Amino acid sequence: MAVHRVTFSPSGRSTQVAGGATILDGAEQAREPLRAECGGRGACGRCLVRILEGPAPEYRILRRDAGFPVVLACLTPVHGSLTVSPLAEVELPKLVSRERYTGLAPIEAWAPWPLKLEPIVASSGDADLGVAVDIGTTTLRLLLIRLSDGVIVGEAGAYNPQIPRGADVISRIIAAEKGLLEEMACAVRGSTASLIREAAEMAAADPAGIRGYAVAGNVTMIHLLLAADPSGIRQVPSQPQALAFAPVNAASLGWPGRQDAPVYTVPAAGGWVGGDIVAGAVRAGFSRSSDAIALYVDLGTNGEIVLGGADYALACACSAGPAFEGGGIRCGMRADRGAVDGAALDAEKEVLKLSVIGGADPRGVCGSGLIALADALFRAGWIDRGGRFTGRLPARQQVEGRWGIGVRLSHDGKVALWERDIASLIRAKAAVFAGIRSLLASLGPGFPRIQEAVVSGNFGRFLNLPAALGIGLLPSMPLAAYRYLDNGSLEGAALALLSREFLAEIGAYLSRITYVDLADLPGYMDEFVGASFLPHTHPELLQA
Ligand code: FES
Incomplete structure (x- = not known):
């Protein structure tokens, strides 16, 4: 078989691939960090x-730049030796920090029942520190905590450096299967180590005083951190290497601290419901809410759901796709500077009023903006229940492009919302709503209604709750029944670090959670179809 050399410029990385392999195959083989x-x-x-x-x-050439053909690396086969130059910036932007935890004491601020400060690692003085880490598919966040009094002294966050290898967990698992497991493990360990140093610098503390770590993340992220083969996770049924891993030594991950500093990872409920969700549900008080049926929803690239009370709960994950994080949307972006994150209709002037992170002209739309826009358009009658334009969209609010008519969001019309974007959002919200409905049905007929709902995930308090209810993403209940948890995973990890009782409670609660694979529930697809409208086909249901 013919082999061809693929060289990347300007890095100079080079490899040989079999004829017909794609340029992306070459990039992965050469370890070129192509997005x-x-x-x-x-x-x-x-x-x-x-x-x-x-x-x-x-047939693969999309355009020419200065006479050079431009192609998508993943779709372009190699039929001769090539020199190529990637166009997208590999450098991920700096994370816009919306929260400040420093100075807060997690036990006082977040404990869902009276807990005493009793760190899971020994502490003997003010120089002793612990670290709580949330490893998300999109972001990494950590808190540096003084163990003697349980006060947060530093914090840091960044985008997950594995994003160029895939925005969602399935893509990362596929990347690992292609031989990039070690690379992704090194990337997340290295980035976390940098964040630890950043937080320590902020606290004027010596990271050598770190006595231990508590880490929460979804099952794939924990596998990738520990360089455990994640391929079984995407099998049906899901077969991760483990749901609970034994503590490892921080030094083995390249993380600073005392020589024997352990890294605890919060155990998972199933292949698609990780320790991040379990930690969050316990942090939200679910393990002790014996009288209520409560709903915990974490919205990200997957929608993870826990439904139940203290005695038993059901948990599942629904494949929402990347729309809630701005993925798969023409002008989608993460909740960063320039992202439309809210919208309301000025009915009199028939114009959309947008809120943009940082206040500038919009550069794109993030998940919370997308939800608010869909709700505003639906209320205005500019889109119908299927998410299609009705013909009532005012001319000044319109743009025309290769995808037909769109809603103008920026003055120059370059940022716009198209029908296909609304369709992606509807699929994402339908997956979550159908997941909730299916779990409710699994509890049996005549079961008490949901009394309380907790929303966590990257949206945090920036989710427009009325809009989320308006489009049928979440059950129609009084707004007072909802509460936000900014980062249930990180807060749960911090409590697990600071309280042996809390960590033990996580283990005990896990034994009361039944993990449900939605594919095994016969009614799920019907629910999904019914939810694929605005708001859905049964608005009379789930009313409080
Ligand atoms: S379009 Fe090529 S990797 Fe996404």
């Missing part, structure tokens, strides 16, 4: 490269 957030499915448009030398299949 491939959809995992090579041709959907994200991030893997654009300019072909500087060598043959480019005509």
Whole structure:
């Protein structure tokens, strides 16, 4: 079989691939950090490269830059030796920090029942520190905590450096299967180590005083951190290497601290419901809410749901896709500077009023903005129950482009919302709503209604709750029945670090959670179809 050399410019990395392999295969083989957030499915448009030398299949050329063909690396086969130059910035932007935890004492602020400060690692003085880490698919966040009094002295966060290898967990698992497991493990360990140093610097503390770590994350993120093969997670049924891992030594991850500093990871309930959700549900008080049926929803690239009370609970994950994090949306972006994060209709002037992070002209739309926009458009009658434009969208609010009519969001019309974006959102919200309905049905007919709901995840308090109810993402209940948890995973990890009782409670609660695979529930697809409308086909249901 013919082999061809693929060289990346300007890095100079180079490899040989078999004829017909894609340029992205070459990038992965050469360890060129090319962005491939959809995992090579041709959907994200991030893997654009300019072909500087060598043959480019005509049918794959999207445009020419200074005479050089531009192609998607994941869809372009190699038929001769090539020199290519990636177009997308590999550097991820700095995370916009919306929260400040420093100075707060988690036991006082977050304990769902009276807990005493009793760290899971020994502490003998003010120099002793512990670290709580939330490893999310999109973001990493950590808290540096003084163990003697349980006060947060530093914090830091960043985008997960594995994003270029895939925006969602399935793409990361596929990347690991292609041989990038070690690379992704090193990336997340290295980035976390940098954040620890950043937080220590902020606290003017010596990271050598770190006595231990508590880490929460979804099952895939924990596998990738520990360099455990995640491929079994995406099998049906899901078969992770483990749901609970024994503590490892911090030094083995390249993390600072005392020589024997352990890293505890919060155990998971199932392949798609990780320790991040379990920690969050216990932090929200679910393990002790004996009289109520409570709902915990974490909205991210997956929607994870826990439904139940102290005695028993059901948990599941629904594949919401990346829409809630701005993925798969033409002008989608993460909740960063320039993102539309809210919208309301000025009915008199028939114009949309947008809120934009940082206040500038919009650069794109993030998940909370998308939900608010869909709700505003639906209320205005500009889109119908299927999310299609009704013809009532005012001309000044319109743009026209290759995707038809869109809603103008920026003055120049370059940022717009298209029908296909609304369709992606409807699929995402339908997956979550159908998951909730299916779990409720599993509890049996005549079961008490949900009395309390906790929303966590990247949205945190920035989710427009009335809009989320308006489009049928969440059950129609009085707003007072809802509460937000900014980061249940991180807060739960902090409590697990500071309280042996809390960590033991997580273990005990796990034994009362039944993990449900939605694919095994016969009614799930019907629920999904019914939820694929605005708000859904049965608004009379789930009313409080
Ligand atoms: S479009 Fe090529 S990796 Fe997403």
